[in-house]
Amino acid sequence: MKILSITTATNHLSVALNDGDKIWEKNEEDHRNHSEHLDPLINELLKENDLTLKDIDRFAVAEGPGSYTGLRIGITTAKMFASILNKDLVGVSTLAALANGASDGLIVSELDARNKNFFAGVYHKANGRLENLVPDGHYHLDDLMNKVKDVGLSEQVIFVGSPIEKYQDEIKDLLGSDNFTQDAGDNQIHAGEIGKLALNKEAVDPDKMVPKYLRRTQAEMDWHKKTGKAFGPDSDYVEEV
Known part of the structure; x- marks a missing residue:
């Protein structure tokens, strides 16, 4: 195919x-x-x-x-x-695509969304098989690390995606471990x-x-604030001008 x-x-x-x-x-x-x-x-x-x-x-x-x-x-x-x-x-x-290109192990696949927030999911990869352990979502760093701990820290945690260098100390404190690393690949x-x-x-x-x-997009948030209406399908918040 x-x-x-x-x-x-x-x-x-x-x-x-x-x-x-x-x-x-x-x-x-x-x-x-x-x-x-x-x-x-x-x-x-x-x-x-x-x-x-x-x-x-x-x-x-x-x-x-x-x-x-x-x-x-x-x-x-x-x-x-x-x-x-x-x-x-x-x-x-x-x-998932990011995680699939990373080294085998416990993988935190993440994109920095600013202010210590991340688009992220936790995966495990072994022998060509990828398993999603924590659903993709928008997480604060604290919440994300708690979810990683809930999965278990029996092996090194591999971060793939945005650089984690500036968060190293916080991640260490939140995980209670320094057994983590950035993936050795290009993280793209x-x-x-x-x-x-x-x-x-x-x-x-x-x-x-x-x-x-x-x-939610900023357009959705602005529409909701302006109208007070509940969020609906994608097209509902578009305002005709």
């Missing part, structure tokens, strides 16, 4: 073609305008492998968490391809890992896929 995977969830842009055990991947770092770079990168990848979009069996995309704008770019592109070509579409957790989200996880996931209706932000 040929799977074309995309991640625009962070400033690291990555696209990949997975075909069995083979992976071809292209990456760009620190390009903020993914909307301009995504399509050319996909075209390069397909051209180098003598393929067109019609040859792809399944499209996969990082569905969140991540940059609100970035997620929308990647998801909209994948939805469009799948819908027009009548092909499978799969959404993959950004944090790679589309090839999305493709691996997408192979056995159930496809979704492209019209129903929405980003998994894991916290």
